[in-house]
Amino acid sequence: MNFQALSTFIKVAETGSVSVAARLHGLPKSSVSLKLKQLEEEVGAELFARRGRALELTDAGRVLLERGQHILSLCDDTAAAVASMQDDAAGVLRVGASGEFGTALNAQMLQAFRAAHPKIQLDLVFFAPSVFLDLSRQKVFDAVLAFDDTSGPGAEVLATLRYGLYASPRYLAGHGTPGSVADLARHKGVIYRDAEGVQPWRLSDGRDSAEILPPADIVTNDYWTTKYFAVAGAGLALLPAFFTELEVREGHLAPVLPEWQTEERRITLRVPDPRYVAPKTRAFLAFCKDYFQPGFDFAGPRYFVEALCFPDTSKGETE
Incomplete structure (x- = not known):
């Protein structure tokens, strides 16, 4: 089976849209459509039925999604397991994050994570908080950072704040x-x-x-x-x-x-399936827990708003 086509199919199935999957993963829409057609020809069945603008999985599509996710997870875990023999986590880590504080929290933490795990490449996507009401979209990511998102399995509270x-x-x-x-x-x-x-x-x-x-x-x-x-x-x-x-x-x-x-509000970290967590994701979970402990030493660049003095045109003088 063409694993690249299978991966493309899973992206479309998890987002429910060829356009959204293409945009989210930086792929040409035509390439996504072609991969789906090739996969349908290979398995000999239609995988999607169109309902208006939305795509719905056929029975064959649902079977392929369930088994395909497991197949790709095993492939990813195998690659990571080989890397772990060198005492290093490796691979692409896909992180979704609610964007309330953006760079002030997520980017700083990920910069510190990169320093600790240089063989892991990061793919970070920020979303509006309301997007996390659609929990199915979280399957696109290896881990999801959010505020006040503790519903469902796989969510762990990292810290609380007021x-x-x-x-x-x-x-x-x-x-x-x-x-x-x-x-x-x-x-x-x-x-x-x-x-x-x-x-x-x-x-x-x-x-x-x-x-x-x-x-x-x-x-x-x-x-x-x-x-x-x-x-x-x-x-x-x-x-x-x-x-x-x-x-x-x-x-x-x-x-x-x-x-x-x-x-108190909670900062949580969620994995899409707590029954299966790849080594790179386990490394990220462990790091996040350490990051939120008191006394964590962060040496990277930080963002803040600077106040400067400008001429007050209403008074004609500099404050």
Whole structure:
């Protein structure tokens, strides 16, 4: 059997679309269609039935998908097992990640992983958090990093975190520092919006709870943009400590009411089939667990938002 055609078939079956499979894996659509046709001729059966724009597996297609995934997994494991005889994990590791914090978390961790496992090549794809509601797509990857994704088998909690309020010293100097939760309603916010809509600040100090949605000139579904406008002095923002560590250290942001925080959120790592985990993926799982332990030494480049002083055209002077 043509393993390359089989691999192409599995990509299409797992995404439900020739176009999506081609785009996701950087392949020409014509090449994907040709491989499918060749495989159907080789096995002597139609593998897909078209329902409108969607592709559905035929009975023959479902049998081939189940056995084909196992065949390719064994091939991958065999190659990795040979490499492991040299005490090294090797091969292409396909990692999917929810993109809330992008480079601030995933790219930094993967850079550290590369230093520890130089024979592993990385294929990293970021998705919007809502994509992870379709768990079938995760079969495309060897591992998936996400926030608050613990449903189903194979998901492991790597770390928990809480969000707190941050603002630039410039904003606080001009608008005052809130002394209580009640003061927040008089301040502007930089508000995050997810697939369910605008997210109010749900905070607790361990005794009392509060939900605040302050007036905002800026609403965004991207945490980097949220942090950028907070550093720029647009208002208070609700962000996790790990994402603001450098800005706080450099004096670009300051904690506000630090005793008031959100409930814990989870960072999880999922494998598509916990019954079968290739050596390269086991190496990644072990590394991720170490990475989130206190005191992990990361020496690679890190991203942060820098605050610079520009002329204030409204006053005609430099601040």
